[in-house]
Amino acid sequence: MRAAGLMVRDFFSHADPDDMLLLHISGHGERDSDGNLYFVNHDTMRDSLWVTGLKADHISAEIRDSPARRIVVLLDCCYAGAFVQHDGVLAGLGPEKPPASTPMPGYKAGNPDDRHHRGEVVITAATSIEHAYESDAGLFTRCVVHGLETGRADMNRDGAVDSYELYQYVAARMRRDAATPRQSPTYSAHRMQGILRIAHSARDLAPDRPPPPRPAPAPATVPRGRGPLPRRVLLPLLVVAGLLCGCGIQADGAVAGGGCPAPAQVRVAAAPGGLGAYREVAAGFEGWVAERQHGCRAVDLYVYPAAVDDLTEGLRRGWGVGGDGRDYLRDVGPHPDVWLPAAADEVPPDSRDVIDRVELIGQTPIVLGVPARARIPGDEEQRPSVLSLPALLAAVGGRHGVVRGDFAGSAVARMATATLYQDGTLDPALARTDIEQPLERFLDSGGYPVGDEAALLCHQRRVRGSTAVLLTEQQVVRFNRGDAPDGGCVGGAAPAAGDRLHAFYPATTPAVRQVAVTLNWPRSAQGGTARSYAAWFVRWLRQKPGRQALLRSGLRPIGLDAADPIGPANGALADWPFAHWVPGEPNALTRRDVAALYAAARRPGRFLVALDASGSMNTVTADPDRTRFEVAAAAVEQAASRLGRRDELGLLTFSGRSAREVLPIAAAGGDPVGRVRRSAAGIRPAGDTPLYEAVRRGAAALRAGPGDAQRTLVVLTDGKDTSGQPRPSAAQTAGVRIFVIAVGDVSCADAALAALTTDSGGRCFDAGPDSLQPALTSMFRAVWDMEGD
CATH class of the missing domain: 3.40.50 (Rossmann fold)
Incomplete structure (x- = not known):
């Protein structure tokens, strides 16, 4: 050549x-x-x-x-x-x-x-x-x-x-x-x-x-x-x-050197996270066919990655040029003869004119992969479906943290999230504080990428940390065996003993069902030979040789008992589901509810706290060592600790005749509490209470920021407005919800405070003189419960 x-x-x-x-x-x-x-x-x-x-x-x-x-x-x-x-x-x-x-x-x-x-x-x-x-x-x-x-x-x-x-x-x-x-x-x-x-x-x-x-x-x-x-x-x-010449350009004639016909190519689109496993299975089919064709490689399974959004839209468009001008043949890949999605629920119901058959070929349970170095005595008893997924997340995550794949790009992440959200019935505030913020915190602190489980495992392989990963049993087995997790990193060597993952099986968590989809295209795009071999491949996956190939890839095939490599040697428990009932995958309505709850829980908030610094805030509380201002400042620090890294926080104080911004609105980042403490350290309460001026200025600052974040003004005050100015108009507070936490000499029974909050869609909370924690808890729950309103 x-x-x-x-x-x-x-x-x-x-x-x-x-x-x-x-x-x-x-x-x-x-x-x-x-x-x-x-x-x-x-x-x-x-x-x-x-x-x-x-x-x-x-x-x-x-x-x-x-x-x-x-x-x-x-x-x-x-x-x-x-x-x-x-x-x-x-x-x-x-x-x-x-x-x-x-x-x-x-x-x-x-x-x-x-x-x-x-x-x-x-x-x-x-x-x-x-x-x-x-x-x-x-x-x-x-x-x-x-x-x-x-x-x-x-x-x-x-x-x-x-x-x-x-x-x-x-x-x-x-x-x-x-x-x-x-x-x-x-x-x-x-x-x-x-x-x-x-x-x-x-x-x-x-x-x-x-x-x-x-x-x-x-x-x-x-x-x-x-x-x-x-x-x-x-x-x-x-x-x-x-x-x-003589190299062979025919599917039926002989090729020089061996006398075999050129292999027929079958195009197989696979979920990117399962690419390595399915290429192994495809090689098994090619070898099995060759044994029956006198050693000739009669079929070539071209297995290529295809994201589910690209593939489903390509099916709807007939794999031509979409309404956005996108050419699917050029940008995604060839028309697939077979599609191997990440989960059964990814198959669209509105492409039946192209989809010929959908065959269930296996399943793999969702598990929590815990590094061996992070385990403690007694963990072994919790592995076989003892704890629910939320309880398992709390037990393991509290010690070493847990990370999850990207909700938008991973079927496994979406199914696990549905279980964590109790199929969409969880309180939005708890979804945010108990699930999403801890997951996000460990994802950021560990430097993990935003991607599917394969990307997380690539990073896990590099950093050799103690953080657990939500993934499938198949992915645990392949990670421990040293297989490349298809996330851009290279396998080939089994991880060290402390890095090996041990699968913890949550109770009542659905398994990911694996299906093979055969597709029918016009003859101009799919020849009869390719169509026949595609159907043969899918049938083979449900026969004993194919089921054995799926088992070798770490999947649990239909009708075949789990055996090596699924076992303790690779971090799995072969006798799952331990006589427990395995729920089905979330239906379309549940998936919709979970997606809406996830969006609300992940939606960034933009918070500005208006802290009363008038002279009355110098009043000593029941604790002689703390004034009302000091209690309120500690409450602001507590509020900061509840924010995610993508949330934004700012602080202004008001006293005398004006309000001033002491902490500009910005992303909370890794140390929001420290930022608040340093900003409030030099404030000395004195003067009157220009409450309305603080509301006007705070609402304007919140509206000035870009994006669709929830804009919330939190006012901590112990008195009424003393400036003599009119109450802020609806136009001045438009788009901002106002929450008031009343302390000391004022309460939510005050008509002016009630009107200020209700007109903006917010609420007022009465707090005791010594601790604002209960009021803060109620306030944050109200904020996140109303985010989707």
Whole structure:
């Protein structure tokens, strides 16, 4: 392949600006895991394409750098359409509409006017996801030869065959040849000016007839109408075709070296977090089929990652171009023949026209993976479904912390959250303070990324910490076995003893059901062979060999008892579910309620505390060492400790005739209590109580901040307004909820305070003179209960 690459380079680099270059490659194409196209030879190794194959992008680069202004590329190989999908001369230009081919009587090849026509054209035998078939020679090549040799490709009868006429003729001939498998040639024109004429043709056209089969790839001996092509064009055709011929471009013919047919490709879209496991299972199916095909690798399962949102939207759009202009074939991947989602509930109910069958193939329980170094005596008794998930989270999280995957991107995280929220019935304030804030705190303090369980495990592998992870039993087994968790890190070695995860099985927590989805597409996008192998693969997953392959990947297959690797050696307990009932996955209504509660619990709050610093706040409380102001300042610190890192907090004080901001509104960060304490340290209460001025100024400061955070003004005061100013108007407090905590000589029975709070949608709370803790608890619960109002 090195020789082929050098000759391609010489062909394009040793050209003159007025030359027209025609490159025709007839051979075998392969795609790597990233979708890059390679041209391969008999000595190319599939697992080392980048070293032993000729990358399409390298040819694109030569086209980009060539002095020639007229270039035509004909590709007769599998997946040839991928040539224009990657970086190179064609990237970013976009295909242009071909110019109309108008008759030009008296046209002669080599017309000087053609020197003003320029551009690059690529005509391929198949799309980026299709095979290119042959009998004795490639169907595409035979049609090209026939069109040029007979002159039938001169569609407008002007005496010349231009690039788009050739494409039209070849596409029509291939569609009409009903005896052959369907494949779809493609045409891509770039930077076009005028028409690129390839050859001249005879005027007296012979009757149209099917292109005859040829014993060898045609590019080496193709006559082009009346007279040969220039040697500048013909010589590279001889070289490239000679190097690549016999590599196999057919699904039914023999491939040089072994006599096996080229494998049929089945496209399998898998959840990114399960990519490694499903690639192992796919390799098992390929090997099982090869054993029954005399050692020939008859099927190639191309397993690629696809996020659920991308895939479900692609199904709805028919995998074409979406309403937002997004091209799913280019941006997501090929049409999948089989989809392996992260959980059964990810399968959309509104794509039944594309979905053929949904088969349950296994399940894996949601567990808490606790590092061995974090365990204490007595933990072993709690492992087999003794504690509920909230209780387990409290017991383990209180010591070392727990992290959970991103709710938006992980089915496991969403199912675990539903259980933590008691299927959406939990009080919003408790969801925020008891679940979301601790999870967020340990996620931030441990430096964990926002991602799925695979990303968390990658970080866990690096930091070797004591934090527990909410994940599945399968992921625990694969982590302890040293498998790469598909989060961008490398496996290969089992973790050290202290880093190994031990699975704690919560009571009444649903298991993640794994399904395989077979998809039906039009014949233009899915050949019959791929469809048959896809159905065979899914059936195999439910048969004993397939179930054993799923078990080896750490999944619990349907109808097969758990065995190695699911066991104590890999941190699991094989006898789950321990005679306990396993609930079903949350239904659509529960998922909706949980999502709404999660959004409310995670919605950032913007809090500004207005602290009364008038002279009456110097009054000593029942504790002779503390004044009302000192008790109120301690309450503000308590309030700060309840905030999440994304919440915002500010502090202003009011006394005399004005209010002043002593702590600007900003993210609470890692030490909100310290920020409040330092800001309030130098305040000395004195003067009157300008309460209304504080409310006006605080509401204005809260509204000035960006975003959709809940805006809350908390007023701590022991008296009425003494400024003589009017009460703030509704316009001045719009968008801000006002909560008042009344201490000392004033109470919520005061009509002015009651009106101030109720008009804004807030509340007033009476507090005792010595402690504001009960009032704060009630106040925060009210704030978060009303966030969704």
